Amino acid sequence: MTTTDLDRQPLGPTVPADLSILVEAFARRADVHDRTATFPGQDFDDLFAAGLNAPTVPREHGGLGLGPLHGQTNRLWQMTRQLAAADLSLARCWEGHTNSLVLLDALATEEQKARWFGAVVRRGQRWVAWSGEPKATKPGEQQRFGTTVQRKGNGWVVDGTKVFATSAIGADWAILLVDPAGPGGAREAGKDSRVLMLACELADPSVSVDESWWDPIGMRATASHLVRFDQTYIPDTHRIGEPGDYLKQEWQTVFIPHYAASFLGAADAAYQYALNYVMRQNKGTDPFVQQRIGAMSVAVETGELWLRHVADLWDAGRRREARIAGSRARHLVEHLALDTVDHCVRACGARCLVKPSPIERILRDLSFYVRHDNDDHILATIGRAALGQPYDPSFYKP
Ligand SMILES: Cc1cc2nc3c(=O)[nH]c(=O)nc-3n(C[C@H](O)[C@H](O)[C@H](O)COP(=O)(O)OP(=O)(O)OC[C@H]3O[C@@H](n4cnc5c(N)ncnc54)[C@H](O)[C@@H]3O)c2cc1C
Structure with a gap:
């Protein structure tokens, strides 16, 4: 098969x-x-x-x-x-x-x-979930992003901004990951912090979307805009779980291999494109093209096997193993998918990078999406786990 x-x-x-x-x-x-x-x-x-x-x-x-x-x-x-x-x-x-x-x-x-x-x-x-409050500004950027959250009556008041807010103009509700200790979202918070999950109805007039910030190389249709919260009141009835649950219970680890599933889909599309193109152009007898196709097929199958392996661990309730295996898969599939797109471009040539070729879009999308986490930090975390050292399986902090 x-x-x-x-x-x-x-x-x-x-x-x-x-x-x-x-x-x-x-x-x-x-x-x-x-x-x-x-x-x-x-x-x-x-x-x-x-x-x-x-x-x-x-x-x-x-x-x-x-x-x-x-x-x-x-x-x-x-x-x-x-x-x-x-x-x-x-x-x-x-x-x-x-x-x-x-x-x-x-x-x-x-x-x-x-x-x-x-x-x-x-x-x-x-629905969508938003943490995105990167603290470091990019060159030339004046504004800083982040939220404050304060107790008021039987609820919370959220004030400030988030970026990378996927589906900002398409979602009805966002789970806001906000830290009462100060700006930074879940990524920047300490493991013992009491980060809240607050369900925010985005039709609330205190919530506005600034569409001028989002002009990236790829993943453009995620509409991951800057979202502003102007003293947004969120009642306790909209709090999900207990303060600190997201980090303490390591929920991010459930979602990390889900990125890998997306990366693998990009690889599938590139592989399929290359197969069709090469066969239509009768280039399948070229030994270099054959090698590229061979490498793509192995990459896609390897990604598939890894995803199944991690999924089986989750389904068997082997959560401790599943958590770090998810990061291994996330790391590996990033490279398999990037390699597959590169093989596709080399086998099919420059024309596959001329719009409206899907490969042109996939190359931009994938190169941007894999930045969602830093692969150097992921690999170091996998190394720390293998060495028996303490590690952060959620956000890969040193
Ligand atoms: C397409 C896309 C969609 C997204 N959607 C969402 C979403 O819906 N919800 C959400 O919450 N987030 C989302 N994110 C945001 C993502 O979760 C990150 O917050 C975002 O990628 C951080 O931006 P950055 O890499 O530019 O900045 P930074 O986080 O500042 O990182 C910049 C670089 O510095 C490195 N770095 C960070 N800390 C250290 C350190 N201590 N030592 C050395 N190096 C360090 C990073 O690894 C990275 O390489 C999305 C990201 C992308 C790309």
Whole structure:
């Protein structure tokens, strides 16, 4: 069985087959979304219409019951992979949405679940989670980003800015990861900090989006804008879990291999493009092209095997191993995917980098998306774990 055969296997009974029809439309729209940096709202609407927009919502709440809380991790990641092959930006928005629903499933009260899951399943509401408060400014940048959060009555007042706020103009709700100790979000906080998860309704008039900040090389359609909170009041009824749960319970480690699923989708798309191109051009007898194709097929299959391995660890409840294995997969698949795109470009030549070629977009998207975490720090963390030293499995801090 070839990797391509593997890719085409049905995902199983819990993933309706019509996703493969939808992704063709998503791939066709990706170019326009990229050029105009537009959130892929129509794609989300189509997923909702097909009953596919609540994969990690439990079945008793009307969802598909996929993901690591339901022993169905790989099925979720295979969905993400298919979406990423169509449009990596869409996959990032989808990850933010489905990951947020995992957090609600694990930590929200029954009343919160009934309300929020109901609106996702019946009205197609979209979620995302925002930490993004990088402290270092880039050259020439005057403004600093960050939020303060203060207790008021039976709730909290959030003030300030976040950046890299994926789906800023497309989501209905955002889980704000905010630190009462000061700006920095979850990434900059200490492990023992009491970072809060506050569900913020984005229609609140105190929340505004500054679309001038987001003009990146790739992942443009994630619409990861600067979001401003002007004394935004969030009642206790919108707090998810207990203060500190996100870091103490290491939730980031559940989502790290999900990035790898997206990277692998990008590799799938590059591999498929190269196969089609080379065969159409009758270049398949060239020994160098053969080597490139061979390397791509091994890379994609390796990524697939690693994802399955990590998913199996989560599904077997082997969480300690799953956490560090997820980072190993995240590290490895980043390189496999970047290599696959490079092999594709070398096999297909310069024309595959002329718009509206999907490879031109994938190259930009992937090179930007893998910066989501610093691979040097990921690898050092894997090394620290192997050496028996203390390590931060969530944000890879030294
Ligand atoms: C497409 C995309 C979508 C995103 N969406 C979201 C989202 O929806 N929600 C969200 O919360 N975040 C999101 N992020 C943001 C992401 O989580 C990071 O916060 C962001 O990438 C940090 O920006 P930076 O790398 O420019 O800055 P920095 O964090 O300042 O890092 C700059 C560089 O310095 C390195 N560095 C940092 N600390 C140290 C240190 N102590 N010693 C040495 N080097 C160090 C970093 O590893 C990095 O290489 C997204 C990022 C991307 C790329």
